Amino acid sequence: MNRLILAIFILLGLCYFVLFDLVDGNWGNLSGGWSNLSTFWNESLWPPDWTMLQAQTYPECKSSVGFFCSKAYLGMLETLKMAFVATVLGFTGSILLSPFAARNLYPMRVFLPIRMLLAATRSLPSIIWAIVLVAIFGLGPLAGVLAMTFYTIGYLGKLQYEEMEGIRNDPLEAARAMGLSRLEITVNVVIPESSNGLLSQLLFMFEYNVRHGTVLGLVGAGGIGYYLQFYMGFLLYDKVMAFLVVIFVVVVVIDLVSMSIRSFVNEEGDVKRPSWSTILLPPSSAVSYHHGQEED
Amino acid sequence: MADSGSLTSSSDEPILSLENLTIGYGEPLVEDVNLVVKPGDIVSIVGPSGIGKTTLIRTIANLIQPISGTIRCSVPRRGGLGYIPQKLGLVRHASVYHNVDLGARAGTPFLSEPKSWLKRRNERVSDAIDKMGIFDKIREPVRRLSGGQQRRVATxxxxxxxxxxxxxxxxxxxxDEENISLVINSVKKYIDENDAAIILIEHDIKRAKEISNRMLVIDDGRLNPFVQDKVVQEVKI
Incomplete structure (x- = not known):
């Protein structure tokens, strides 16, 4: 424990020296920072302009609930759609590639080129992919979806092969001794055995793509980011703040849902969440839902 | 068992022969292992902890290369050798059916499964699960089962x-005793009906004598104080 604390202190000290080097010892930029932030917050950001959550005047709203015709809703919906398609396509691409990049499954002549391919797609951030793809496909969601798909393949692929490399060795040994082929071992042993991690990464990636989809709008790739970029250009930060609140709420909801879904494939969930009917309940309520208060 | 799969021979040809085998991870752990296993053999390997029993089994399973010596194994590469590791080697997030089906899959040809094979595979799986008395758990993920139930899934x-x-x-x-009898009787019946053999590691010498017809003892003096050096010898039962 003492060694751990010492290691943390050493790392923090190292961070201080590296940061000192980065700012050239000039900490003066920090002075007045809080008062600047306070002024910016009070004069520009808060309160948010909630009219962004109300129906637009044009085109005419056909829904009885005005929110469903608002810029925030329509922009967020488009971002969610982009993130969904990109995550599904990216997951499909990465799950086909990542087993071949796992060192415990394939020899170096196979895993090394696949790792390089995954690293290549990952090395360009999705915003750079978006700039390139906007040039090819023009402004709009298609460029955004493809940009996120490429990045998802590289990023998720790396997480997946590391997850696969971390599985227990005994199922692999049993399957190898039985004489199963590599493909059979991958499909029937490795993927089910690492399913918990793979599912967790998939949900994380969806959340990541939702957040990132907002950034892609800045380069004209559609979604809520389009409105962020538009209003930031006019320095209308109270409107930007309204969109940021919507993004925050959506990300929190995705996180809660992903937590619930993951509880179906882990051992804690076996005890605390015995059925799908409790998916939206917190674990403690899920137990009392099924077993009554006495088991709490 | 109507379905013979790849097992058709009933000859006295050895299934496995080990000649002057030296095993270990770089450094020799056990030397001079000689063993011939024929159809119908139930061979127990007995010895104190850490002496190399698991290493010997893993070497026979072709998971570790021997340092020297020869292993002759006449079983087909695919499906000819069944392995139950100490930690069972089960896919914990998958169902009992899926895990048992892995065995049945290994016992059928790769990428050439006409409908009759699939049906036969399904029958094999159901039959094996039924024999182990865990049919009511067939759709349960393995991680939800007790340690004893998981051992029966592996069997x-x-x-x-x-x-x-x-x-x-x-x-x-x-x-427990009841399930030990269930497992042993099922395995013995299988061996008799299919001219197969089993090599098992057993800590309990009394039980090893009861269930096997041959016993290989690896000792360095911890089991028998008269043993001076590490020896591998077959003991009569």
């Missing part, structure tokens, strides 16, 4: 595979 997987040679590393631990 069912091997029975569904129908191998010629079974390697089992302490597969009876965590089982």
């Amino acid at each position: 069912a997987r091997t029975l569904a595979q129908r191998p010629k040679l079974i390697l089992a590393d302490e597969f009876l631990s965590e089982l």
Whole structure:
């Protein structure tokens, strides 16, 4: 424990020296920072302009609930759609590639080129992919979806092969001794055995793509980011703040849902969440839902 | 067992022969192992902890290369050898059916499964699960089962595979007396009906004598104080 604390202190000290080097010892930029932030917050950001959550005047709203015709809703919906398609396509691409990049499954002549391919797609951030793809496909969601798909393949692929490399060795040994082929071992042993991690990464990636989809709008790739970029250009930060609140709420909801879904494939969930009917309940309520208060 | 799979021979040809085998991880752990296993053999490997019993089993399973010596194994590469590791080697997030089906899959040809094979595979799986008395758990994820139930799943997987040679590393631990009888009787019946053989590691010498017809003892003086050096010898039962 003492060694751990010492290691943390050493790392923090190292961070201080590296940061000192980065700012050239000039900490003066920090002075007045809080008062600047306070002024910016009070004069520009808060309160948010909630009219962004109300129906637009044009085109005419056909829904009885005005929110469903608002810029925030329509922009967020488009971002969610982009993130969904990109995550599904990216997951499909990465799950086909990542087993071949796992060192415990394939020899170096196979895993090394696949790792390089995954690293290549990952090395360009999705915003750079978006700039390139906007040039090819023009402004709009298609460029955004493809940009996120490429990045998802590289990023998720790396997480997946590391997850696969971390599985227990005994199922692999049993399957190898039985004489199963590599493909059979991958499909029937490795993927089910690492399913918990793979599912967790998939949900994380969806959340990541939702957040990132907002950034892609800045380069004209559609979604809520389009409105962020538009209003930031006019320095209308109270409107930007309204969109940021919507993004925050959506990300929190995705996180809660992903937590619930993951509880179906882990051992804690076996005890605390015995059925799908409790998916939206917190674990403690899920137990009392099924077993009554006495088991709490 | 109507379905013979790859097991058709009933000859007295050895299934496995080990000649002057030296095993270990770089450094020799056990030297001069000689063993011939024929159809019908139930061979127990007995010895104190850490002496190299698991290493020997893993070497026979072709998971570790021997340092020197020869291993001759006449079983087919695919499905001919069933292995129950000490930690069972089960896919914990998958169902009992899926795990047992892995064995049945190994016992059928790769990428050439006409409908009759699939049906037969399904029958093998159901039959093996039924024999182990865990049919009511067939759709349960393995991680939800008790240690003893998981051992029975691993045994069912091997029975569904129908191998010629079974390697089992302490597969009876965590089982109560009733289930030990169930597992042993099922495995013995399988061996008799299919001219197969089993090599099993067993800590309990009394039980090893009861269930096996041959016993290989690896000792360095911890079991028998008259033993001075590490020896591998077959003991009469």
